[in-house]
Amino acid sequence: MWCMRFEAKNGHFKRLVKGNFKNIPFSLAHQNQLYICHRLLSSTSYLSNQTVVQNGKAVDFSYHPLTDRLLELLNQPQQLPVWVFSASSLSMCGVVYKIGSVIKIPAIDPDSDFSLACIDLIIVVNDQNFFVYRRLSICDFNDHFYSYEVQQSPAIGIIQCSGLVQQCALCLRKVAGRLLVTDKVSTVFHVPGLSN
Structure with a gap:
């Protein structure tokens, strides 16, 4: 299976975790949900x-x-x-x-x-x-x-x-x-x- 798309997604999480070492799984999940929510709500084509x-x-x-x-x-x-x-x-x-x-x-x-x-x-x-x-x-x-x-x-x-x-x-x-x-x-x- 080709893994470059997974590596690209992993790069996003590496940027989020930089300097944050408290409860890393929660922080990553929370930041990712905020990011997805922002993308969905700011996209007019998705909601309309x-x-x-x-x-x-x-x-x-x-x-x-x-x-x-x-x-x-x-x-x-x-x-x-x-x-x-x-x-x-x-x-x-x-x-x-x-x-x-x-x-x-x-x-x-x-x-x-x-x-x-x-x-x-x-x-x-x-x-x-x-x-x-x-x-x-x-x-x-x-x-x-x-x-x-x-x-x-x-x-x-x-x-x-x-x-x-x-x-x-x-x-x-x-x-x-x-x-x-x-x-x-x-x-x-x-x-x-x-x-x-």
């Missing part, structure tokens, strides 16, 4: 529900296989042509979604909490945002990279942005011929032998 759509163009969606599903989500009768605005990226609640980003969508399988999908198109219609996605099938969980091994599936779908399981964009990487999906924002490590 403002949506920012980046660069795009008007596209005729009339002959797309998901046109009927889009009209059903919009509660509109079938009328052609169906014009949509296709964006290159979309920012919601501080999370930037781009074409190729991975999202968590509601699961098909009742035993699973979520499914993974790769964004093919970001479309805006009547101030409503939608992701056209290609479903990813989860093969296995890779403990070494702490990521999901996935395979691309031919199944496509469309979901309104508010229908996501979790507001986060995951990262899709190809490592040694395998497609891996990792969390960009936070990673939780489970240490064997320690209980929660």
Whole structure:
């Protein structure tokens, strides 16, 4: 596992502990919580529900296989042509979604909490945002990279942005011929032998 990100985080704590030798764990935890709280509360994009759509163009969606599903989500009768605005990226609640980003969508399988999908198109219609996605099938969980091994599936779908399981964009990487999906924002490590 690559450790440079952990070393960078460690450097932050080394700066905090300089000259402070009383109750170091409490001091570090307290200072880190204050820092995170400051970042979250001072970030307008994290707290606001403002949506920012980046660069795009008007596209005729009339002959797309998901046109009927889009009209059903919009509660509109079938009328052609169906014009949509296709964006290159979309920012919601501080999370930037781009074409190729991975999202968590509601699961098909009742035993699973979520499914993974790769964004093919970001479309805006009547101030409503939608992701056209290609479903990813989860093969296995890779403990070494702490990521999901996935395979691309031919199944496509469309979901309104508010229908996501979790507001986060995951990262899709190809490592040694395998497609891996990792969390960009936070990673939780489970240490064997320690209980929660």
